[in-house]
Amino acid sequence: MCQVVEAAPHRGISRCVDATLTYYIDFVAKGASISGFPEWLPSERVVEQRVIDTLRKVFELNGFIGIETRAVETGASLLKKGETSKEIYLLSRLQEVGHESDTPIEDRLGLHFDLTVPLSRYVVEHSGDLAFPFKRWQIQKVWRGERPQEGRFREFVQADIDVIGAGDLPDHYEVELPLVMVSALEQLREFGLPKATVHANNRKLSEGFYRGLGLSDIEGVLREIDKLDKIGADEVAKLLVDECGASESQARACLELAELTAANGTELSEKFDALCAQHGIATDVETNESYALARQGLDTLAMIVDEAAAIRPGSVIADLKIARGLDYYTGSVYETFLDGAASLGSICSGGRYDNLASQGNRKYPGVGLSIGLSRLVSYMLHSAGAHANRVSPAVVLVAVWNEEDRTAANRIAGALRARGIATDVAPTAAKLGKQIKYADKLGIPYVWFPGSAVEGGETGGDEVKNIVTGEQTPADCTSWEPDTVIARQTVVID
Amino acid sequence: MCQVVEAAPHRGISRCVDATLTYYIDFVAKGASISGFPEWLPSERVVEQRVIDTLRKVFELNGFIGIETRAVETGASLLKKGETSKEIYLLSRLQEVGHESDTPIEDRLGLHFDLTVPLSRYVVEHSGDLAFPFKRWQIQKVWRGERPQEGRFREFVQADIDVIGAGDLPDHYEVELPLVMVSALEQLREFGLPKATVHANNRKLSEGFYRGLGLSDIEGVLREIDKLDKIGADEVAKLLVDECGASESQARACLELAELTAANGTELSEKFDALCAQHGIATDVETNESYALARQGLDTLAMIVDEAAAIRPGSVIADLKIARGLDYYTGSVYETFLDGAASLGSICSGGRYDNLASQGNRKYPGVGLSIGLSRLVSYMLHSAGAHANRVSPAVVLVAVWNEEDRTAANRIAGALRARGIATDVAPTAAKLGKQIKYADKLGIPYVWFPGSAVEGGETGGDEVKNIVTGEQTPADCTSWEPDTVIARQTVVID
Numbered sequence: 005m006c007q008v009v010e011a012a013p014h015r016g017i018s019r020c021v022d023a024t025l026t027y028y029i030d031f032v033a034k035g036a037s038i039s040g041f042p043e044w045l046p047s048e049r050v051v052e053q054r055v056i057d058t059l060r061k062v063f064e065l066n067g068f069i070g071i072e073t074r075a076v077e078t079g080a081s082l083l084k085k086g087e088t089s090k091e092i093y094l095l096s097r098l099q100e101v102g103h104e105s106d107t108p109i110e111d112r113l114g115l116h117f118d119l120t121v122p123l124s125r126y127v128v129e130h131s132g133d134l135a136f137p138f139k140r141w142q143i144q145k146v147w148r149g150e151r152p153q154e155g156r157f158r159e160f161v162q163a164d165i166d167v168i169g170a171g172d173l174p175d176h177y178e179v180e181l182p183l184v185m186v187s188a189l190e191q192l193r194e195f196g197l198p199k200a201t202v203h204a205n206n207r208k209l210s211e212g213f214y215r216g217l218g219l220s221d222i223e224g225v226l227r228e229i230d231k232l233d234k235i236g237a238d239e240v241a242k243l244l245v246d247e248c249g250a251s252e253s254q255a256r257a258c259l260e261l262a263e264l265t266a267a268n269g270t271e272l273s274e275k276f277d278a279l280c281a282q283h284g285i286a287t288d289v290e291t292n293e294s295y296a297l298a299r300q301g302l303d304t305l306a307m308i309v310d311e312a313a314a315i316r317p318g319s320v321i322a323d324l325k326i327a328r329g330l331d332y333y334t335g336s337v338y339e340t341f342l343d344g345a346a347s348l349g350s351i352c353s354g355g356r357y358d359n360l361a362s363q364g365n366r367k368y369p370g371v372g373l374s375i376g377l378s379r380l381v382s383y384m385l386h387s388a389g390a391h392a393n394r395v396s397p398a399v400v401l402v403a404v405w406n407e408e409d410r411t412a413a414n415r416i417a418g419a420l421r422a423r424g425i426a427t428d429v430a431p432t433a434a435k436l437g438k439q440i441k442y443a444d445k446l447g448i449p450y451v452w453f454p455g456s457a458v459e460g461g462e463t464g465g466d467e468v469k470n471i472v473t474g475e476q477t478p479a480d481c482t483s484w485e486p487d488t489v490i491a492r493q494t495v496v497i498d
Numbered sequence: 499m500c501q502v503v504e505a506a507p508h509r510g511i512s513r514c515v516d517a518t519l520t521y522y523i524d525f526v527a528k529g530a531s532i533s534g535f536p537e538w539l540p541s542e543r544v545v546e547q548r549v550i551d552t553l554r555k556v557f558e559l560n561g562f563i564g565i566e567t568r569a570v571e572t573g574a575s576l577l578k579k580g581e582t583s584k585e586i587y588l589l590s591r592l593q594e595v596g597h598e599s600d601t602p603i604e605d606r607l608g609l610h611f612d613l614t615v616p617l618s619r620y621v622v623e624h625s626g627d628l629a630f631p632f633k634r635w636q637i638q639k640v641w642r643g644e645r646p647q648e649g650r651f652r653e654f655v656q657a658d659i660d661v662i663g664a665g666d667l668p669d670h671y672e673v674e675l676p677l678v679m680v681s682a683l684e685q686l687r688e689f690g691l692p693k694a695t696v697h698a699n700n701r702k703l704s705e706g707f708y709r710g711l712g713l714s715d716i717e718g719v720l721r722e723i724d725k726l727d728k729i730g731a732d733e734v735a736k737l738l739v740d741e742c743g744a745s746e747s748q749a750r751a752c753l754e755l756a757e758l759t760a761a762n763g764t765e766l767s768e769k770f771d772a773l774c775a776q777h778g779i780a781t782d783v784e785t786n787e788s789y790a791l792a793r794q795g796l797d798t799l800a801m802i803v804d805e806a807a808a809i810r811p812g813s814v815i816a817d818l819k820i821a822r823g824l825d826y827y828t829g830s831v832y833e834t835f836l837d838g839a840a841s842l843g844s845i846c847s848g849g850r851y852d853n854l855a856s857q858g859n860r861k862y863p864g865v866g867l868s869i870g871l872s873r874l875v876s877y878m879l880h881s882a883g884a885h886a887n888r889v890s891p892a893v894v895l896v897a898v899w900n901e902e903d904r905t906a907a908n909r910i911a912g913a914l915r916a917r918g919i920a921t922d923v924a925p926t927a928a929k930l931g932k933q934i935k936y937a938d939k940l941g942i943p944y945v946w947f948p949g950s951a952v953e954g955g956e957t958g959g960d961e962v963k964n965i966v967t968g969e970q971t972p973a974d975c976t977s978w979e980p981d982t983v984i985a986r987q988t989v990v991i992d
Contacts, residue, residue, distance in 0.1 A: 067922030
């Protein structure tokens with residue numbers, strides 16, 4: 005019933021930045037006992053949690069519906085038939101150890117390596133219960149069964165948005181989704197993230213152009229073009245000739261396409277047509293099938309850059325060398341780069357996929373993007389200077405003079421909490437200096453000194469001290485309010 | 499360096515309710531393609547998400563720090579030496595298939611089956627970076643490698659709070675933590691959850707009493723007493739005699755202890771001493787080691803019920819037949835039951851563990867409780883009538899008259915979102931009835947009708963319709979506010 009036509013590529017982690025990736029993992033792995041399984045300290049987790057909260061808020065503001073899928077899929081869903089090169093983890097019950105191979109891989113359970121394969125399966129499985137187009141957000145861990153020696157993340161969080169249509173899917177989503185991601189990333193600038201720019205291309209445009217040149221090994225050409233930033237134009241040209249059967253002139257044409265830039269859709273269209281003419285590709289959709297294919301992609305790409313420029317100038321640009329995941333995507337493809345952090349590679353990637361899921365004759369085309377959240381948070385922490393203003397969510401620590409007074413301290417804490425003020429109580433009736441040190445270590449800004457207990461459970465004469473400024477004032481737990489800026493547990497930049 | 503002394507028991511899922519558990523899984527599994535791996539529809543996920551948000555809020559109000567640990571631990575951490583009966587999942591890379599057994603189980607990676615073993619490892623690993631006592635909350639998935647035929651959850655979410663001390667841990671946390679859980683569960687009553695009551699016991703109390711009677715197979719006695727609710731007193735008495743070497747009179751004494759109830763700490767203490775006297779146990783801490791042990795447990799339990807009664811009457815009661823996890827817990831143990839849902843079993847369990855983690859000579863004693871969140875949400879959805887008031891987070895759907903007007907519709911949506919109003923835009927410029935139907939299916943309460951576009955990107959003459967009441971009014975996207983009650987995506991009860 006559910007047919008996942010192709011297993012998904014590695015959205016969200018670009019393969020061209022392994023060296024950099026390793027670098028960030030080294031940062032994360034300080035003290036981690038299993039390499040590739042990052043784990044944050046509490047103060048770092050505050051940053052990750054705020055990033056997740058922020059993304060979720062933007063996704064929901066844009067009408068995306070949150071789902072969570074199970075962590076496992078069947079081997080059949082995760083793998084193309086016969087494929088054994090994927091980096092996936094298979095599961096076996098402890099009791100099955102030694103007999104794992106009794107079960108064919110397609111019937112075994114494995115951990116999902118992205119959120120797109122699970123989404124496709126979920127949509128087909130629950131199609132009767134969903135309204136289409138189905139706009140969903142999903143922030144979850146994924147796993148890759150990499151060799152430990154590779155130094156890559158083997159567990160990380162992805163933050164995805166996708167829209168899935170039933171039967172068809174309007175192309176306006178191909179500009180709206182990258183814009184949602186841009187506006188989400190924009191919100192993270194307050195946490196030190198540089199400006200993000202989405203680089204868009206279209207598979208049909210590239211394929212049509214290559215075919216128009218007379219090339220047939222389209223995947224080969226795309227694979228070599230993908231190396232442009234890493235090895236340079238001369239080397240790529242050489243590979244196109246040596247590996248893909250291109251002539252010198254065809255190779256040069258491919259490079260010219262990859263390097264074509266344009267300020268808007270009209271210019272893109274004119275420059276593309278000029279390039280075609282220059283290389284003998286007839287620019288007639290009626291008579292030239294290759295050009296007709298390219299034109300389809302070009303029109304969508306032109307629409308994307310013009311629409312994006314109208315809504316959020318500078319956020320989405322055409323970049324005709326973007327070649328990622330092209331065995332999987334069928335139209336638009338996106339990568340996202342941060343200003344001044346090119347070596348980090350793409351932090352948010354995706355595209356349109358028309359053939360990922362189907363049910364009988366019905367297709368479920370989709371378009372989506374995925375943020376490699378763990379790597380982004382690692383960058384924010386280690387390069388952008390983001391850190392939590394405090395470890396504890398508590399705004400107030402209630403001091404305890406002696407253990408007999410703990411009930412009174414708990415009552416004060418309860419009154420503050422009832423009014424939404426996060427409050428902790430000192431662990432022991434230690435010397436006051438030690439209690440203040442505990443607050444200080446957790447970053448709790450206020451210490452509350454209970455007054456003497458009086459009749460009826462009421463307290464009188466309480467005072468509260470801002471341990472940063474040293475200011476101490478009388479306070480009543482039924483009415484006192486902390487400074488709203490100080491009260492906020494948030495992310496600050498060095 | 500990190501030594502996890504004992505693997506944790508199955509906190510959060512009580513073993514005595516398998517039949518009921520199966521029942522709830524059947525509900526969840528409708529349409530789930532892999533048994534035991536529950537997956538919510540979008541509307542059900544809204545309920546789960548609200549439950550998670552609510553718990554997190556209460557945990558943070560109480561000063562608990564959020565962490566997330568990796569999903570895997572080493573076999574050595576997950577298993578006691580030589581143990582092979584645990585229900586855990588081991589991982590193998592696809593490339594290792596057929597060679598899994600080359601790696602000893604203790605060196606393999608497995609999915610965590612609870613959040614306590616990971617916490618213990620995390621605390622020891624990062625002890626230099628943490629402030630103690632370390633109060634943490636953690637809401638994450640856990641996995642149990644159950645046989646598929648068992649019909650149990652194999653993947654589910656747990657919501658845990660724990661406090662870990664370095665060296666020692668004051669016992670006031672043994673009453674404060676259950677009270678935090680009670681106040682969290684109290685918040686869920688608005689979503690249809692019945693009142694929750696924590697039933698507390700103390701391992702030392704039971705063990706001291708049994709030893710005082712002259713029994714030595716303490717674990718055996720506890721295991722049989724644990725069956726009391728399921729098989730009744732007569733059967734338990736028989737098992738105590740047949741399996742644990744108890745005399746008729748010893749068996750009767752064990753049952754009398756299990757059935758002892760008390761309104762407060764003083765009464766508990768008096769009744770316990772009377773029971774000791776009746777069965778020939780000398781109530782002298784100086785001369786009777788067994789009684790001294792029982793007395794320690796009794797004092798803590800008495801403190802817990804009295805303190806809880808002072809702060810939140812009726813929330814925590816002494817229940818001397820609670821016997822769970824006693825190979826693991828060293829003091830207080832808790833189970834939590836919902837009014838009118840006894841067959842559901844305990845929904846929140848835990849206790850004090852003094853020997854779970856250590857580093858050299860330093861111990862890290864802890865106390866914590868765990869909510870079996872997936873099962874709780876299943877109950878709320880299928881028995882308590884909780885459901886989302888709408889599927890989509892969007893408050894407004896902006897209608898699109900024709901595709902040329904989409905930019906204007908997006909601009910209106912952008913203005914509403916900028917003011918925090920979650921907004922979706924119609925997928926296509928279909929007939930108005932179809933657009934309203936889309937809003938209706940997603941539960942979006944307002945449909946926005948853009949007026950005619952005028953110069954400068956401004957729009958004029960917009961109207962907004964409440965599709966429930968049918969009321970339609972002129973509106974300006976820079977100032978219009980939805981009804982605050984209608985705007986809220988929340989959980990309602992049938």
